[in-house]
Amino acid sequence: MADARTGPLHDVRVVEVGGIGPGPYAGMLLADLGARVVRVDRPGEDLRASHSVLLRGRRSVVVDLKSDLGREAVLRLAARSDVLLEGFRPGVAERLGLGPEVALARNPRLVYGRMTGWGQDGPYAQLAGHDITYLAVSGLLDACVGPDGRPVPPLNLLGDFGGGGMLLALGVVSGLLHARASGEGQVVDAAIVDGLGSMSAMLQSMLASGMWAAPRGANLFDGGAPYYRCYRTSDDRWMAVGAIEPVFWSRLLAGLGLAPEDLGAEQLDAAAWPQLTRILEGRFASRTRDEWTTTFAGRDACVAPVLSMAEARADPHLAARGVYAAGSPVQPAAAPRFSGTPAVAGAPAPAPGRHTDEVLAELGLGGKDEAGSPEQGKGR
Numbered sequence: 001m002a003d004a005r006t007g008p009l010h011d012v013r014v015v016e017v018g019g020i021g022p023g024p025y026a027g028m029l030l031a032d033l034g035a036r037v038v039r040v041d042r043p044g045e046d047l048r049a050s051h052s053v054l055l056r057g058r059r060s061v062v063v064d065l066k067s068d069l070g071r072e073a074v075l076r077l078a079a080r081s082d083v084l085l086e087g088f089r090p091g092v093a094e095r096l097g098l099g100p101e102v103a104l105a106r107n108p109r110l111v112y113g114r115m116t117g118w119g120q121d122g123p124y125a126q127l128a129g130h131d132i133t134y135l136a137v138s139g140l141l142d143a144c145v146g147p148d149g150r151p152v153p154p155l156n157l158l159g160d161f162g163g164g165g166m167l168l169a170l171g172v173v174s175g176l177l178h179a180r181a182s183g184e185g186q187v188v189d190a191a192i193v194d195g196l197g198s199m200s201a202m203l204q205s206m207l208a209s210g211m212w213a214a215p216r217g218a219n220l221f222d223g224g225a226p227y228y229r230c231y232r233t234s235d236d237r238w239m240a241v242g243a244i245e246p247v248f249w250s251r252l253l254a255g256l257g258l259a260p261e262d263l264g265a266e267q268l269d270a271a272a273w274p275q276l277t278r279i280l281e282g283r284f285a286s287r288t289r290d291e292w293t294t295t296f297a298g299r300d301a302c303v304a305p306v307l308s309m310a311e312a313r314a315d316p317h318l319a320a321r322g323v324y325a326a327g328s329p330v331q332p333a334a335a336p337r338f339s340g341t342p343a344v345a346g347a348p349a350p351a352p353g354r355h356t357d358e359v360l361a362e363l364g365l366g367g368k369d370e371a372g373s374p375e376q377g378k379g380r
Contacts (some may be wrong), residue, residue, distance in 0.1 A: 007034020058348015163195025
């Protein structure tokens with residue numbers, strides 16, 4: 001198969017064994033960076049409706065992992081690859097005969113990446129879960145507060161993709177560096193709860209120093225501070241304010257037509273935050289979102305309109321950088337950007353099994369294997 005990939009991982013081969021959410025995202029990141037990824041899909045499952053972008057840039061093989069042919073196909077792929085990704089609950093890969101011990105025996109340089117919610121050990125390791133589950137136990141969901149005090153998950157961005165897929169991709173690339181220097185592969189145990197814990201580093205510092213001591217919804221980053229929150233406009237849209245530093249606070253007030261003496265309190269006086277918030281709420285409610293956007297254009301006050309996902313595609317800055325590519329579905333560009341080995345978003349997700357015959361032939365195996373399904377739950 002001809003391959004003109006130019007990304008920094010263009011000489012890396014990856015086999016990705018099924019999975020949903022964070023595992024496919026890690027696979028997408030590696031593929032965008034140039035890695036040649038073969039995804040092994042389960043028979044009878046087509047995730048393209050919800051995962052069409054996440055599954056881009058791969059070849060797809062459909063085999064039954066409980067069959068001899070399916071098991072051998074994965075192990076032969078692992079033997080010729082640098083990385084194996086799997087997202088089963090702990091112990092499932094071992095029961096299928098595809099665990100790290102077997103795979104590393106075939107390829108001692110293999111980086112075996114495991115993606116779970118709870119990790120490979122601990123009291124909860126065998127429990128199912130989703131992004132919101134891990135956010136809840138990590139302590140971070142408690143800090144994400146809606147207007148009625150109800151914890152509101154920030155979509156599934158923090159757990160699945162930030163604390164999950166990105167952590168796995170970083171772990172895999174780190175393992176690759178070690179394997180190429182030493183000739184030794186290893187297991188990368190990427191758990192969403194571990195990633196969430198890591199991402200909480202700054203908040204943990206603030207908590208320890210007393211900077212995060214107020215009740216929920218009354219702290220700096222949770223909507224309590226009048227200079228770091230969203231304000232409703234007259235057309236029932238929103239403006240986002242992040243004017244933390246005094247210079248930005250001053251420019252915010254100027255844009256709103258306010259002077260410091262109009263407030264009756266200082267920016268950092270937490271006791272006066274409710275009062276300051278009411279004043280700013282009144283101002284923002286007097287004009288539309290687009291009118292305020294025009295007012296703050298060029299003021300460098302850390303004030304921005306809250307755009308819908310559809311509107312964001314046409315934002316002049318995002319459009320100029322090509323953050324989202326036109327098409328159906330809309331696709332994010334490969335990131336980050338490299339000056340010498342440019343990364344490129346891969347081809348659209350293929351139909352499941354599109355490359356089964358091709359890959360099996362490369363492995364010296366013949367015949368499709370389409371019956372049955374592997375043991376894999378939807379939770380991670």
